[in-house]
Amino acid sequence: MSSVDKVGPQALPHLEEKVERILAEAKRQGASACEVSVSAGQGLSTTVRQGEVETVEFNRDQGFGIILYNGQRKGAASTSAGGDEAIRETVAAALAIAQHASEDGCAGLADAALMARELPDLDLYHPWAIEPDQAVELALRCEAAAFAKDSRIRNADGTSLNSHQSCRVYGNSHGFIGGYANTRHSLSCVMIAEADGQMQRDYWYDVSRRGEDLKDGVFIGQRAAERAVSRLGARPVPTCEVPVLFAAELATGLFSHFLAAISGGNLYRKASFLEGALGQRLFPEWLSLDEQPLLARGLGSASFDSDGLATYAKPFVLNGELVSYVLGTYSGRKLGMPSTANAGGVHNLFVTHGEDDQAALIKRMGRGLLVTELMGQGLNLVTGDYSRGAGGYWVENGEIQFPVQEVTIAGNLRDMFRQIVAVGSDLETRSTIRTGSVLIEKMTVAGS
Template structure:
């Protein structure tokens, strides 16, 4: 084993030293330079984790993973080639770079191929408190997953079956560098507990779930609470009915509302815009939401799941508005799509960073009272979203609401509309913000949509 291999070995306590991984990235870039590349970029990922699933009290799966990988892209002028390897030895580095160079020599020129601008590289890496490894062994992970499932199964005799409880713990280190002289990286962690159970009553069966996820284990909900919530959500769906076809206001619960804004992000993503395959083409500077809507990125929130000091091209991230006073202020661009559009990168190579939708109203209960009569959606099915036209049609389940109170569960219905109209006619955004992802929003109340049922 070489000295480099020893430095890169995972140990029981966590990840390799970032400086050792930076040396590997520097070696890749040096090799690309020797091979004649006019520019190059490389990334090394080091990951380790544990995942365990318990079902009906028995261990169903137990997985450890310890992975590492190298990706390199070289440029010969405007010709581009990429290659990857899981072997980080000097010989493998030379072979991987050579493979990327061979590919580049056969590709066509692309006027937008190249690195992100040198002046946009991150000058410093702020500590965003993203790395909190969990020193948990398999026995303890199994115990916690079992506690979670037991809490769900013991909640009510109508809980008749289980799809299991899962505990997962992950730690990773990514280092990126390019021939501008930029090399940077940082470790991160992600831990989660989830549970899904099945309830039965009068011959009808229903399932639901709950989960918690965080950078640090102390920020997770207790496993008992996750299990109880999963059971409560499942039990309240018993006795579900169908609805007749109608027009009615719709309230998306917070955990589903993020999907609406993911569709918004897709519509203003550079790749869809330069291909002219978005229903929000040429809307920059135009109102796309009501004037009370504020959507912005907060990439430097400590411990947040979407936080990052720089994007996957090394471009420094910064807070910015995407929508202010309902007006579209900016797109979601990496350097390639920005070039295609004649614009500048927005630091979004790899996605958005803590896209935050400011609340305009109270919690979900307050929004139910504001809606008075309509549908609360708690589950969506299918992929019926057309980003080109904005047409939206998805299977749904939830609760019918009268006088601001849940009346009965409903299922086997379809919620349909057009995203352009849904965004423009948005009524309110709740304060019950779901922070379990890169999009942070509360429940969203929409003007009447078509509910297709019996």
């Protein structure tokens, strides 16, 4: 990639100066308070298919978003344009919106005394000086390894390499300005297996802050092939109520649903089945959920949240009990509670896990369904009812017997969380949620 450092740490002073100019313009036009986020990014992406290069793209973007306050009235606007004229016009647009907005007693910046004071370096910026021809070669080698792994791999659905770096600065009229640069690199491979008139598709991938830390392309290609081939012969199973084991890469979704249910926005809108659940035991006593936002090189790490508050390590669930909601300044005010420095979301969630890997959990399950694929969006966050199309593997006597497709798994998240039997040691490291495979005591599997 050319000019890998144009949106690196050395770009921060320029973006900080831009934030200051936007804040000054907002004050000049009469805003009582203001907050602004400026970002710049660039990236390289390439996709190959069937040994041919499908795309090679270099992208670059920049822009800023502004929120202005006219007393208790709020207006927001954003633009990808630069320059003083764009700043004046965007500020004016946000102010016009604020003047027509309804008053909101909870609107406004976070208290000045709560602004982050120290911004530690979290080691998030690792540019990858990879040229387009090198990226293509790596992707082709990954795909070739998949084809070579098994003769039943007959087709490819795309192997992609992406390398992106960005820089973001946030500031507000309290005088807070903070920024950081970060990188994210990924390699993914999707393959199609065919045998006896049936076709199955599966994938594998890796993500890292450092391109050099990505799993070897040959490994990723071979793993994608193995997964696709193992799905051949998939069939439904009769409707039953059995234990269900969510593979680690899917178990992250269970805890993502939980975070949504305890997020302030859903709580004050009364759109969550966990409204009023603070202090209740929702999980087994041995399970805790901890946020670690200051983890070096973490995919979700950040030293301050979207309101400018310093992030800090804390539990959301401790010994099975819900001890904290996920709150930003606004949602906290709506609920009459202090912010948890989670405006913009949770940064690096860690789930308590045991010593058993997925294979050991399969043996422990005995009979049931290992879920490796989910389809659809069958979640009602108001009631907690959960129903998703699923695929995976049927287990008998602690061993995988055959692949499964065209089934639906159903339950209620309250019951599912309470009935977690174990969390595996096979931790998912490619997500901001660090969990192993999750074994749930029983769910309804609806099949043939």
